[in-house]
Amino acid sequence: MSVKYTPVQWNPNKYVYDLVTLAGIVLYIVLFLKFAPMEIERSQQVNYPILRMRAFGTCAFLLLSIILCIGPLARLDKRFLPLLYNRRHLGVLTFAVALTHASYVIDWYYVFSPTDRYVALITSNVDYGQFLGFPFEAFGIFSLFVLLVLAVTSHDFWLKFFTPPFWKALHMMIYVGYASLVAHVLFGYMQGATDPIFPVLVLFFSATVLLLHIAAGKRETTADRSTTAMIEGDWVNVARLEDLEDEHGHVVPLPGGERIAIFRYDGKLSATSNACAHQNGPLGEGRIIDGCITCPWHGFQYRPEDGCAPTPFTEKIATYRLLLKDGDILVDPKPNPPGTHVDPVLIGESV
Amino acid sequence: MAKTHDDFFVGYIRGVPRGSRALIILVILAFVGAMSGAGYFISATQPDPGPGRFFFQHKAFTGILETAPYPLVRVAPNETYPEGHTLLLAGQGKRGVQATAAALAGKVVDVGGVLLKRGTIDMLQVGRRVPLQASVDGLSDDAREAIDLSVTDLGTWRLTGEICDGKCYVGAMRPGTGIAHKACANLCLNGGVPAVFVSTAPVEGTEFFLLSDQNGNPIDKELQRFVAARVQVDGQIERRGDLMVFKVDLNSVEVL
Numbered sequence A: 001m002s003v004k005y006t007p008v009q010w011n012p013n014k015y016v017y018d019l020v021t022l023a024g025i026v027l028y029i030v031l032f033l034k035f036a037p038m039e040i041e042r043s044q045q046v047n048y049p050i051l052r053m054r055a056f057g058t059c060a061f062l063l064l065s066i067i068l069c070i071g072p073l074a075r076l077d078k079r080f081l082p083l084l085y086n087r088r089h090l091g092v093l094t095f096a097v098a099l100t101h102a103s104y105v106i107d108w109y110y111v112f113s114p115t116d117r118y119v120a121l122i123t124s125n126v127d128y129g130q131f132l133g134f135p136f137e138a139f140g141i142f143s144l145f146v147l148l149v150l151a152v153t154s155h156d157f158w159l160k161f162f163t164p165p166f167w168k169a170l171h172m173m174i175y176v177g178y179a180s181l182v183a184h185v186l187f188g189y190m191q192g193a194t195d196p197i198f199p200v201l202v203l204f205f206s207a208t209v210l211l212l213h214i215a216a217g218k219r220e221t222t223a224d225r226s227t228t229a230m231i232e233g234d235w236v237n238v239a240r241l242e243d244l245e246d247e248h249g250h251v252v253p254l255p256g257g258e259r260i261a262i263f264r265y266d267g268k269l270s271a272t273s274n275a276c277a278h279q280n281g282p283l284g285e286g287r288i289i290d291g292c293i294t295c296p297w298h299g300f301q302y303r304p305e306d307g308c309a310p311t312p313f314t315e316k317i318a319t320y321r322l323l324l325k326d327g328d329i330l331v332d333p334k335p336n337p338p339g340t341h342v343d344p345v346l347i348g349e350s351v
Numbered sequence B: 001m002a003k004t005h006d007d008f009f010v011g012y013i014r015g016v017p018r019g020s021r022a023l024i025i026l027v028i029l030a031f032v033g034a035m036s037g038a039g040y041f042i043s044a045t046q047p048d049p050g051p052g053r054f055f056f057q058h059k060a061f062t063g064i065l066e067t068a069p070y071p072l073v074r075v076a077p078n079e080t081y082p083e084g085h086t087l088l089l090a091g092q093g094k095r096g097v098q099a100t101a102a103a104l105a106g107k108v109v110d111v112g113g114v115l116l117k118r119g120t121i122d123m124l125q126v127g128r129r130v131p132l133q134a135s136v137d138g139l140s141d142d143a144r145e146a147i148d149l150s151v152t153d154l155g156t157w158r159l160t161g162e163i164c165d166g167k168c169y170v171g172a173m174r175p176g177t178g179i180a181h182k183a184c185a186n187l188c189l190n191g192g193v194p195a196v197f198v199s200t201a202p203v204e205g206t207e208f209f210l211l212s213d214q215n216g217n218p219i220d221k222e223l224q225r226f227v228a229a230r231v232q233v234d235g236q237i238e239r240r241g242d243l244m245v246f247k248v249d250l251n252s253v254e255v256l
């Protein structure tokens, strides 16, 4: 919700988040390179440059897997929401770790030759037609490209620049990037792996990422189905007044699949789009704080009666018309243009 | 009437809500613990990369140079090799020494550098101090007599194993084998480093073979398709001194 773009708007939560992330990365790399017992049962040690590329490659894989678990975890259990808050820093750090892996690979496997290293990278194995010996590096290059694009466009400046729907679609590429990364490991390292731990972790994490997304998706469709919207003329009956907690949002699905957020506050009711203008966070899971709808993801705020962010901010979301009839809440499913004022329904005066 | 909402997290206003605090602290501990454990154990359980390695002491040898399928020297008995030895040659990095070797085929040469060893295979990485050159002092008749120039045909064999680049395999990279290393191996082979075959079962005591095509020439680029994979190959085995050469039939290669 910045008017002026600064590289990062720091606050104590972000410091803690980044410190913990960095601590995890540093411990991982240091233990991998320095403290693991390398001599044990090996005729010779793994070359240091290869050890280094493995340390950073495996670290990037684990980080990316963890990032992808946070979204569905927060949807399944709101107590995980603080992990979502600063996810983009985690993403940028993961890109840095992955880039380090890639440059260590290129500066070891593709050097010392008469061929230029970058030419060698794309020409020394071109057996795209076969399974065993497939140039798995191509999957790594693609994943790195995805991480680069996402890291570069992670700032809210680009979110505004591209518009949130496009930005969101762009950032969905992370899933393609992750799939490509799993292929990178399956077609490469795992073809010859006889070690027990990393291959198990790869299978464990790729399955966990997948299952958590399925579980979170299921939870949402079940929730949508259990809220039965009844159509009454132009209006849709979406909820009972007593189901709405004061100063809380309430998510309701419309027959078209769209979700809206209804808020009860100060003896009034208002409805807006459920999608935050920032990153589509679920506003209906938010609260009314200082009279404003507050997004549960990064805390962007909107006035409930017109969907406008308080000055000096400029974000706007769509509003909806409401009716209260014998304790039933009815909504007109046609959204108003973002920022349109709608008089809140006063709870005292049921129609 | 205004609630405190202290169960609701707003990152720029306050810390983690009380209801989430225990879980978040647990997540932080689990993250740091899991990263430490994973780093340690993934590293500690990496597969054995094999015993190949460099011996960084400069050595010089005199012997007879052969250039097919790849440059090699039949070394006369000396301090390092009292029985004499057949040494594979490679240049610096991912390069062969074909260019200098061509003019010296069959001649007595001096050559120095550092050795790479793994099992029965020794490779000399030719250095600058004693480059590959026509021998300055030549060989005495006795020394020349002592070089085992015999070529013995050991018949036709079907072997299972891996096609590798001879330099990474003998220790320039650890590991220098396997699919993860395939592009690197191809790059070495393109540069002229000798191709070797590592068999899963030994033939007459050795698992290591220098590769050639059926006519004794360097293997075709076609064969790079099979590098690093587990393959089955038919061919004729030839013993040259103490080096085994596997003359493979390109059409017989099968990925297992």
Ligand code: HEM
Binding pocket: A050, A053, A054, A055, A057, A058, A059, A060, A061, A064, A098, A099, A101, A102, A105, A106, A109, A121, A137, A139, A140, A141, A142, A143, A144, A181, A184, A185, A188, A189, B180, B181
């Ligand atoms: C230019 C891009 C990339 C190239 C050329 C590349 C190349 C390689 C190579 C050659 C290996 C095998 C290393 C070995 O001998 O053990 C490898 C392994 C691996 N890579 Fe990549 N990679 C790239 C990008 C990435 C990215 C973006 C990630 C993660 C986000 C990644 C994760 C891994 C992992 C987890 C392994 C298996 C463990 C290991 O051996 O390091 N790679 N990569």
Ligand code: FES
Binding pocket: A276, A277, A278, A279, A280, A281, A282, A295, A296, A297, A298, A299, A300
């Ligand atoms: S999605 Fe970021 S604040 Fe709403």
